[in-house]
Amino acid sequence: MTTARRTRIRPKLAETHILERRELTPDHWLMWIGKPDGFTFKPGQYCTIGAEGIERAYSIASAPHEDRIELFIELVPYEEGGHLTPLLYALQAGDKLTIRPRAKGIFIFNPNFKNHLLVATVTGVVPYISFIRDYLHKGETGHRFFVLEGASYDDEFGYDDELSRYAAEYPDIVTFIPTVSRPNEERNSNWQGEKGRVNAIVEEQVERLGLNADDTLIYACGHPGMIEDVKARLVPKGFTVDEERFWKED
Numbered sequence: 001m002t003t004a005r006r007t008r009i010r011p012k013l014a015e016t017h018i019l020e021r022r023e024l025t026p027d028h029w030l031m032w033i034g035k036p037d038g039f040t041f042k043p044g045q046y047c048t049i050g051a052e053g054i055e056r057a058y059s060i061a062s063a064p065h066e067d068r069i070e071l072f073i074e075l076v077p078y079e080e081g082g083h084l085t086p087l088l089y090a091l092q093a094g095d096k097l098t099i100r101p102r103a104k105g106i107f108i109f110n111p112n113f114k115n116h117l118l119v120a121t122v123t124g125v126v127p128y129i130s131f132i133r134d135y136l137h138k139g140e141t142g143h144r145f146f147v148l149e150g151a152s153y154d155d156e157f158g159y160d161d162e163l164s165r166y167a168a169e170y171p172d173i174v175t176f177i178p179t180v181s182r183p184n185e186e187r188n189s190n191w192q193g194e195k196g197r198v199n200a201i202v203e204e205q206v207e208r209l210g211l212n213a214d215d216t217l218i219y220a221c222g223h224p225g226m227i228e229d230v231k232a233r234l235v236p237k238g239f240t241v242d243e244e245r246f247w248k249e250d
Contacts, residue, residue, distance in 0.1 A: 013050070013098040014039075019068055020093055025155050027075040028122070030061075031088070032068045033097060040064065041103030043130035044244075047071075048100035051091065056084045059126040059221075059244070060103065061159075063133035069099075072123045072158045107244035109135070113217035114142065117206065119198055119230055120149045122156050124222025127244065129159050132166060132174060146175045148205055150198025150226070153187045154180055177205060199229040206234065213238035220244075 016034040023029050033049070041047070041064060046057045049071075062070040075089050076082030091097075109116070109131045118128040125147065132145055147163055154160075163176040179194035179201055194201060206216075218234055220227040221244040231241045 012101075014101055016049075016069075016097050016099045018091055018093050018095050018097065021091075024158055025153070028156055028158065029073055029075075029089070030158060031071045031073060033071070033099070035067060035069050036099060036101075039069075039099070039101070039103070042105075042108050043134040044108035044127040045103040045105035047103050050098040051084060051087045054084045054087065055098070055100070057104075059105070059107075059123075059130075061126045061129040063130055063137055065134070065137055070129075072126050074123050105244075107219070107221065107242065110217055110242070111143065113215055114144065115211055115216040116143060116145050117202075117209075117211060117216055117218045118145060118147045119202060119218065119220045119222075119226070120147070121198060121222030121226050122149075122151050123158070124220075124226075124244070125149050125157075125159055125163075127221055128219070129162070132163075136166070136170065136173070141173075144173060144175070146177070146205075146209055146211070148177045148179070148198055148202060150179050150181060152180065152182050153185070154178070154191050154193075155187070175209070197226070199226045199233070202230055203233050206239075213240070217242060 014036040016036055018033055020032040021029055041060055046059045048055050048057045058071045060069055061072055076085045078086050107127055128147055151157055157178055160178055166174040167176045179196055179198055180188050180191050181197045183191055183195040218239050218241040220230045220241055224245045227243045
């Protein structure tokens, strides 16, 4: 008697192209890729892209109504365990990528809370950009977004201009609080904002903003250590923390 083998059928991968890229630092860049026909997603979800047969998931910064997929990527060098990001780093506009047919992820906007404290480290801000763009595009009201973003250096804030603009144009909806953890280094010599790791100042900001656990959801996205510390500080105070971990390993 022979036993039939189960064959895992891999989905046919769509192809897309890099449309544009913009360097922020030697290790960080924004990248826009074509959105395949029929590709849909909810704000906060991720897409899975690939090059040379290597695939990784990246959260989507664009809102669903936009005609391009926008990504914010940090380079993880080969010697530090990176596999896909060194390949992506070498690619330019016009180069080809693969993309899985469906977006995935459950780290999405929860409308059951009035206030949304969005805590991030560097590229962890990406899902929040999608949240806010979509919310403003729809012209909705009744919710507030407080973006608390940390980075080592101020040039690592990929969306500081955009978030500052939203905060100025929609002060009753968006508040943006960036902080740098290495304020005394020359690279941050012009920094005038908050200082310290984002998780170290989160309690102070919650109190200053007058947020309470009854109507506030905490989102934490980025470095796992940051997420664990935010949870340790705020869960005992009754807050609910939704999380999305961005691992340094590629």
